[in-house]
Amino acid sequence: MSVIKVTDLHKTFKVSKRPKGLPGTIANLFAPKYSVKTAVNGISFEIQKGEAVGFIGANGAGKSTTIKMISGILYPDSGEIEALGFDPHKQRKQYVSHIGVVFGQKSQLSWDLPVIDSFELLKHIYRIPEDVYDSNLKMFTEMLDMESFIEQPVRQLSLGQRMRADIAAALLHSSELVFFDEPTIGLDVVAKERIRKFIRYMNREKHVTMIFTTHDMKDIELTCDRLILIDKGQILYDGKVHDIVTKYGKERKLIVEFDGDYEIERMDDVVIESKDEFKRMFTFNCEKVSLKHLLAHLTDKYGIKDFTVKEMEIEEIVRNIYEGGIVL
Amino acid sequence: MTPYLAYFKISFKQNTVYRIEWVLGIVNTCVQIFILIAIWKALYSGQRAMNGIDFSVIATNFIISLGLSNVFYTNDFAIQRKLNDGSIANELLKPIDFRKILLANNLGEIVFKFFSNFIPSLIITSLAIGILPPAGILALFFYAISMVLGFAVLWSISLIVQMTAFWIINVWSVSTIKDVFIRVLSGIALPLWFMPKPLLKIIEYTPFDSIYHIPMQIYLGQLGLAEIGFSMMKQIIWVAVLYGISVFMWHRGKEKIIMQGG
């Protein structure tokens, strides 16, 4: 049975039109205007237990709306959602006792109280059995290295510490499904990796199903195995992260450092850019142009000191998809 | 001058955004006035005048002074807010005077409220109840000046309250207590003509009758020319004294901040 099953979801909003200028502002006092915005326009997908799925989309593309509907905060105009066997809207209390949500921008912990106090409160709220609470707490404290600050009030914590505490908070009640919204935003590289490592562990060893909404491609690359791209309320791509690279990441960049300032002869299907006096970058489609032949050709005609080959980054691929450069 | 004008404009515009709030604001003011009028009508139990004061005088007092008290908004928390989020440092570094910005902001809000709240309330209540016109053009003229002075007194008191933010955590308590004193002693809830004499004597030595009562007396023509001059002088002196205290506190407060390193 799938953990999440979403069928033909639709959602529209009324948005009030902001008036411009002073006369408009006063007129708006009497007769406010609205426009209708379609946020989600027929989205369907299924997520199985233990999957880690990343949702990518521009702001306003419909991804947060979809997530809100799955988590039960919002209910759809039409379509069906089944999550963990529940209707998120109609069976709210039962449903949310099995899920966790991490908002990167907003902590769920009490600002003035020590972290451990917030955890205890959650123990009560979620009615976590004593032994489960103790073992989870111990595991998280260790893995997330929280011993040093678990007694401190949340307002005294650094962003990285707070984020770790928030993630622990979302998993404390042994949640089967966790939503992450920008979980590593604002963190330094070391902190990000520590959190990704923990998330991977919980996903792969403990089989916690995870959904990510984030703009950080590295998050997706390093923690998700599946990627769903949403644009204008619809799904543009739904498939493995790995596949999107192999299928659409055809572009290669060959960066060559020559031993002299050569005038490189133009070649078909290759874009040449000057990076430096002696450096040139060759951009080409690896299906159209063979890397082997290109290198051989260049080595023959010119003196080469060094070279590197770069694949396309997911970020670039996604951007290309959005800009219509890649057609799916 | 123009930077202050910008703050004024923004404040004005922000206030137009919430239309429901606007209507409710007017209703709110009218309700307050109606309650007091109802109470005093019952107190007068049908008589036209008590102790030589006509009922219409009481009505006018409430309509105008109480109405104005809803408009004369002062932000007692501005400094506390700046201290809390640390932006006080900016204020000490900016070339423009922070207090002038505050005043410009407030004035924007007040002018907006004057037209959006006071005038409509004035129209509604004077149609429903009946208000005395000013006792002549001269009275109206002096009233306008005196009213501005009255606000200046209020503003200076507010500055003092704001300054306490340098020493106590939450200005709210001081601000609330200040509001209580004004509400009880300035004549907007209990017209000072009916204040028990011993207490009235004390009030005359405080700034409290300089805010709403003196202007009201001028409006109603209760004061002769000399008395008007004397009263306005009293208002001015209070403004000076209170403002002076606030300046003193501002300097001491700045020192405290600088010593503590923010």
Next chain:
Amino acid sequence: MSEIVDTLSMYLYYVRNTVKAWFQYKLDACLRSFAVFMREAAGIIIIYLTLKSFKLLNGWNTAELFFLYSILFLTYGILIIFFTGLRDFEFTVSKGDLDRILLRPRGILFQVLSSNSDWFAAIGHGGLGILLFVISANKIGIVWNFSTIAYYVAVIISGVLLQGAMFLIIASFSFYFIRTGNIRAFFYYNGRNFAGYPISIYPKLIRILLIYVVPFAFVNYFPVQYLLRKDDMSQFPVAFIYIAPFIGIVYYTIAYAFWRFSLKQYKSSGN
């Protein structure tokens, strides 16, 4: 049964946490209580000073007016112990904390109510209420026997529920638009200001509002009339005196239904 115990212990847990956080700011807390006390006492002081010149207000003397007023404070003091969360609900919504509440496996209203308790407002108002009661209770000619005491307790509870219902309805408006401060000020606080005095002094429209729309008349005026039977009661149906103890729960039930309905609207419109 264990559900109730569980819920109660959870509630107490919340309470303990709230008080703990509050005692971080002791002096501020004291000043606050005093300020609240003063602010509410202002109305009393004003009546007192006013009546020095007039003696009677529609047949009510100072002690009787104090007694009338005291019920407002007592009920509000009790009210605010439990309903602070609702009073501040518009901030919960505007800060975005409502979503977090929706994601927790507890009743929405339960979470809102247990999240905060303004003990200091409670002490300020409650203290004033008790003080006024003590000053006036034996000067107004009430015989305190079993039936009068039972009635008094019942109307206090009903008064708390009535005002809780008003808070609920007003808080529900947060689900529709953001700022409810002015609405609360208009309906609730003005209603309460009106109710500080015998409603017989007001024109018909106001009386109707105070009986049917913001029913403060049932919080203090009619209950006190049961005990005092002043002359101005003749302007109202006697039945009102007898339904006063029961109307609280009725109103609360209606308010709760509206709350649930409004929550649905919120979940549909997506803030």
